Amino acid sequence: LLLYDNVWAPNPRRVRLFLAEKGIEVPRREVDLRNNEHRGDAFTAINALQRVPALELDDGTIITESIAICRYFEELHPEPALFGRGAKERALVEMWQRRIELGLFAPISHVFRHLHPAMAEAEGQQIPAWGEVQKGRALEFLDLFDRHLIGHRFAAGEAFSIADITAHVAIGFMRTARLPWPDHIAHVARWRDEIASRPGMAA
């Protein structure tokens, strides 16, 4: 078992936090994104999409996509359940994980990729107008999330889940993406402080 990882990128961080919450140790190999190791032949043979994270199983199978890797470990180590328990809770976790990924995590990465000068070369063609639209989307979603958290302790309800991990990583990436924290989202701030205080969240 080997996890291809990167300490700076948000997606691999989701997997590290997930493993930390589960208490699972996995051997890791750092992929040097700054020197384009992920675009070299050796890593392209591992993941044709040239992205981290990737998990190599003992039989040589490669699992890519952060959530697919997390789900693999959830199946093998069901406790603590981070994808929910039972049909309804699992659906709600999937729903909030996806809402947060599509409504917050993705817009924040697009802001970073299309507006941050450091990404000009890696992105190839930055489209600032697209980055600006995504700023608005991220802030709109934070408002919706704030209203949702009035009645809920965690993103998907009363239990900590993968949805909280995705939201925590997205919010942690706002500073890098130069998105200022909106002062009025008090419930998100309350949730953020509780999440940040979990021992697993330092991974």
Added chain:
Amino acid sequence: LLLYDNVWAPNPRRVRLFLAEKGIEVPRREVDLRNNEHRGDAFTAINALQRVPALELDDGTIITESIAICRYFEELHPEPALFGRGAKERALVEMWQRRIELGLFAPISHVFRHLHPAMAEAEGQQIPAWGEVQKGRALEFLDLFDRHLIGHRFAAGEAFSIADITAHVAIGFMRTARLPWPDHIAHVARWRDEIASRPGMAA
């Protein structure tokens, strides 16, 4: 149980095809997207994100996000398994479902939303440069998918899964998005014809 549906939009179609493959009947209510019913107060109270599909459970809980709705039914009716069996296969299904959604389904919808004249009003601000970039991404992914299908009968391996449904709906949406079919992707064409011949795929 009530499914808020729309017969033209690609996301609700994923859920209909999934239910047809499972042989599950669910009462449906058509939401009139052309007349902006999804933006009205009544539907906004059901899904604040103003999108279909949405599933209302008997206890009033609303599940949104196509894949979350599909997973809800997978939990209640595990056969035939459309999210895989066992840790490794489930991870591979999740991986391909996400790769196809992010690499093909999303780019094709962005091409439609940012380049099709019919979407000018609904999208608010079309960004043609973004649509053009997404054309390239969709075509690049089809090449990768074509190479993958050389060694695999279905998207995630030897069993039909939700990943095939997402790919089938994405590809069916190419014509609406005015994306011409690339002649050289023979393995995708072989896969496409097999999928289209399944009885459930007419839903």
